Amino acid sequence: xxTTTTTLRNGLRVVSHHMPHVETISLGVWVATGARHxxxxxxxxxHLLEHMAFKGTRxxxxxxxxxxxxxxxxxLNAATSLEMxxxxxxxxxxxxxxxxxxxxxxxxxxxxxxxxxEREREVIQQEIAGIQDSPDEIAYDLVQDAAxxxxxxxxxxxxxxxxxxxxxxxxxxxxxxxxxxxxxxxxSAAGAxxxxxxxxxxxxxxxxxxxxxxxxxxxxxxxxxxxxSRKLFEQSHLLLGxxxxxxxxxxxxxxxxxxxxxxxxxxxxxxxAARENRGLCYAIYSxxxxxxxxxxxxxxxxxxxxxxxxxxxxIGAELSGLAATAPTAAEVARAKAQLKAGLLxxxxxxxxxxxxxxxxxxxxxxxxxxxxxxxxVEDVTPERIRAVAERVARSAPPSVAVVGxxxxxxxxxxxAERRLAG
Numbered sequence: 247x248x249t250t251t252t253t254l255r256n257g258l259r260v261v262s263h264h265m266p267h268v269e270t271i272s273l274g275v276w277v278a279t280g281a282r283h284x285x286x287x288x289x290x291x292x293h294l295l296e297h298m299a300f301k302g303t304r305x306x307x308x309x310x311x312x313x314x315x316x317x318x319x320x321x322l323n324a325a326t327s328l329e330m331x332x333x334x335x336x337x338x339x340x341x342x343x344x345x346x347x348x349x350x351x352x353x354x355x356x357x358x359x360x361x362x363x364e365r366e367r368e369v370i371q372q373e374i375a376g377i378q379d380s381p382d383e384i385a386y387d388l389v390q391d392a393a394x395x396x397x398x399x400x401x402x403x404x405x406x407x408x409x410x411x412x413x414x415x416x417x418x419x420x421x422x423x424x425x426x427x428x429x430x431x432x433x434s435a436a437g438a439x440x441x442x443x444x445x446x447x448x449x450x451x452x453x454x455x456x457x458x459x460x461x462x463x464x465x466x467x468x469x470x471x472x473x474x475s476r477k478l479f480e481q482s483h484l485l486l487g488x489x490x491x492x493x494x495x496x497x498x499x500x501x502x503x504x505x506x507x508x509x510x511x512x513x514x515x516x517x518x519a520a521r522e523n524r525g526l527c528y529a530i531y532s533x534x535x536x537x538x539x540x541x542x543x544x545x546x547x548x549x550x551x552x553x554x555x556x557x558x559x560x561i562g563a564e565l566s567g568l569a570a571t572a573p574t575a576a577e578v579a580r581a582k583a584q585l586k587a588g589l590l591x592x593x594x595x596x597x598x599x600x601x602x603x604x605x606x607x608x609x610x611x612x613x614x615x616x617x618x619x620x621x622x623v624e625d626v627t628p629e630r631i632r633a634v635a636e637r638v639a640r641s642a643p644p645s646v647a648v649v650g651x652x653x654x655x656x657x658x659x660x661x662a663e664r665r666l667a668g
Contacts, residue, residue, distance in 0.1 A: 249603070249613060250441040256457035258428040260448045261603045261613070263436040265596060271342050272597040273435035273444070274334025275349050276604035279425040281403040282328045282537070283463045289398075290405015291413055291421050293326040294370060298418060299333065300324070301362040303355040308362065311348060318344055328399055329537060330608065336597060339438035343447050346433070350451035353426065358415040370410050377404065381477070381649045382546065385485040388473035388647035393487050393542060399466045428457040434604035437596035466540040470643035474659040479650035481548040482658065484557065486666060487645035488638040490543035493536035493609065497637075499622040500630040501543060504638075505534035506581035507573055507631065508564070509545060513580055515564050520547065526557045538609065542645075543638050551651040554658045562665045569636040572628035585623050590616065643667055 251261045280292050300322070301308045315322045320337035322345075333353060335345040377383045387402050394400030405413075433448050468489040491497040509516040509532030520526045530547035549557050592598040593616060606614050644666040648655040 251607070251613065252441070252445045254428070254445075254449060254453060256428040256453060256455055258431055258433065258448070258452055258455060258457070259607055260433045260441075260445050261607060262434070262439045262441040262444050263599050263603060264439055264441070265437050265599075268437045268596055269339050270336060270596060271339060271345070271435055271437040271439050272334065272336045272600045273342060273345055273349075273433070273439070274332055274600060274604070275353060276432045276434060276601070276608060277331045277333075277426055278329065278430040278608040280327050280329045280331055281401065282398045282466070283425060284398050284401075286398075286401075287409070288413070288417065288421065289401045289409040290370070290403075291417060292331055293404050294366070294410060294413055295418050295421060296324045296326045296331055296333070297366050297370065298358055298363065299352040299356050301366060302357050302359055303351045304357060305351055305355060306348075311352065314344065315348055320345060322348065326403055328403065330605065332601065332604070334597070334600070342435065342439060342444060346444075346447045346451055354452075354455070356422075358418050360415060363415055363418075367410055367413075370404065371407060374404060374407055374410070377402075378477075381475075381479045381481070381483040382485075382548070384475050384477070385483045385546070385647040385649045388475065388649070389485045389487045389544070389645045392471040392473045392645040392647060393468055393489070394466055394540075395469055395471065397466060398463065399537065399540070423456075425460055427460055428452070428455040429459055430608070431455070432604040432607045434600045434607075436599040436603070462538075466537060468540055468642055470645045472646040472659040472663045474647070474655040475649040476652055476655060477649065478652045482551045482554050482651040482655065483548045483647075483649045484546070484554065484658070484662065485647040485649075486545040486561065486662065487647075488543045489641055490534050490541040490638060491536060491634070492539050492541045494538060495536075495541075497630065497634055498536055498541070500626045500634045501534040501536075501541065502585055503578065503581045503623065503626045504568075504631045504634045505532045505543060506584050507577050508532050508568065508635070510581065511584055515568070516545070516547075516561065519564055520557060520560055524556070524560065526553050526560065548650070551654050551658070554648070554651065554654075555661055558658070558662045558665055565635065565639045565666070568632065569639040570632075572632040575628060578626070578628050578631060582623050582626065586620055589619055589623070639666075
């Protein structure tokens, strides 16, 4: 398997990973622009732009876009995150030119017709309504707002009913013109791909793209606090967030191993203590994720309102215990094995590999070899995990969200904030 990178004259990077035993190609365009690059008045524009890209160009109607990719058995999709937006396809070997032509068309020639915008605005309003029916999604939005209040990284990626309603076609064109620049974009492909052919098609389709620079946006500033929703659901959902290392920090991998050990699987401390030993919940887990300049360690669980206080106390005790005493070598070995297996398994997927290469180039300006990633995991020691746990437990106030217990959610959130304050 070979990986090759080429930079076009306008600064657009093209990277490919040839997988000889694969008969399909995963490819796409990744843009280093997402929800964190929006002003308050633009909240939700990255996500709206992602939707509108499929709604018609100067060459194709929305129906033609769908029919052309499916005529060759392909799939076309997109996704928006805090720091990136991706437009990607999966096609059979030899059909990369068709896929790249469609991707270039939707990114460079979209018309943003008013009628289509009104229809898609309603679609997103329904998507927002669906989130309000999901207690865990409500909790995630609330905890982000608590962690980064008044900041783009704390606002919902999808936007709000109000913000989506006021965005216009001109807003979309301006955002596309100022943010979607060649220097902030990567074309990435993995599978049955020939690199020279990919570069030729990329030059033909994207050589006219503006190669200028744009601002990265304001730095994320973690604050912390509590939020509660009075909506009633069958279970009460608890989400706890703490500031954690960014993906550019050395301790990011220690945070990943810490999260796996603490709440990443059936052998984790939280699962054993909360479910197996006490029967307080069906599922409980933790995640550690990073942005360029900050990160979050999250703990999520759902239980009955009567058990919420006991569950909060248990989580606080487990976190304090790990911050005080380093984990055993056996615990660390299990968590490392899980993380390495996830890393290496993802390399067997062409879509995951294409995304990984694009994200690495946009985040680090280089491809990070798998051996280097594995070594960073191997270098994590029990003491480094304890230090991360201490950093999490003793740092700024926690971010707390409780959803589903009606008016009691407010009391549970206050209890969690007091119990887990550093």
